[in-house]
Amino acid sequence: MWEQYKYSSLPPTLEASTHSQSTKSDASNSWSVWCCHTWITCLSFVILLVTLPISIWCFLKIVPDYERVVVFRLGRVRPSKGPGLVLLLPLIDQFQRIDLRTRAFSIQPCKVKSRDDVPVSVGADVQFRVCDPVLSVLSVQDINIVIQNTAENLLAQSLGRKYLREIYGDRIRLGEHFKEDINEQVKPWGVCVERADLLVEAVLRPHEEHVNVPLTTPVVNPNGGLEQLIMQFVSMTNQVPSTDAKPSADLSLEEIVRRLEGTLSESLVSEVRSSYQLYVVEKDGKRSACFLDLKSGSGLTGMGVLCSPPDVTLEITEADLLSLIQGDINPLTAYTTGRLHVTGNLQTALRLEKVLPKIMSS
Structure with a gap:
């Protein structure tokens, strides 16, 4: 019954004429929009000149070296401006400042199960900066929260595929891979990750997993790194009870x-x-x-x-x-x-x- 509602294809001559009419309509619309945009811009310039010198104090912005200004003129984004003096047009320009300096955040230690089913307490320190101010404004609303949530999810996924020996022995290499994984995710947002350091703090005992008690006493080291890992290994060795009766070296x-x-x-x-x-x-x-x-x-x-x-x-x-x-x-x-x-x-x-x-x- 639905065959009666099917339309036959238009004749080639009629289809060509319809396409040419739509092209002319789009061209006329774009031409009218451009004329309206130009007229409003010229009017804004006139208002700026008439209200001198008060308008200069209101619409002339000073942008430092570590910032860029993303300008929206009549709702359309323009290339980023700065550093130095940036002139905005009254009534039609809106702007947003973007900080290009390196930022950092910490992923709080969380329990992650390694590939050999051992719970490990792992955190990370991540440093990033904005590389493309326009993309960072157009892509996400709050770049800090989005990147932090992305890094937390990737940390659990990447370490869940590694054995405990890899997590401890190849911590630096895993940090580099972790940084590359984050960069792949945040590149469309105009952000690049400069550094990612993994912090392996503790291994949880299997029989004490429900009370979240670490196998080792946490070592407080503000600098983290290899020194912290070595001190943890030393503390694990010292936890074995010592007795006076020890087997001899030639014990079979x-x-x-x-x-x-x-x-x-x-x-x-x-x-x-x-x-x-x-x-x-x-x-x-x-x-x-x-x-x-x-x-x-x-x-x-x-x-x-x-x-x-x-x-x-x-x-x-x-x-x-x-x-x-x-x-x-x-x-x-x-x-x-x-x-x-x-x-x-x-x-x-x-x-x-x-x-x-x-x-x-x-």
């Missing part, structure tokens, strides 16, 4: 497993509830295996490979394993520095902090 893997077997209990199983497969690379390059099953009963440990698939697989050298047991390094520090390789959930691997002190005291 079999002796470690024997001591570990004496520490197993139902309370430890209720706290950990995970199974681990550990591969130790000895000094001669030999690769030995042992396991720790803390899922049921009083737990089970021994040499060899676990009969069921483990929750986490760990690989470490013999010297680094002894350092972990002695408390010389922290499991998180060993992971972020590449001395401990983890396959599986990193939060589950960090629960070994409950087991290591018991080996030292046995």
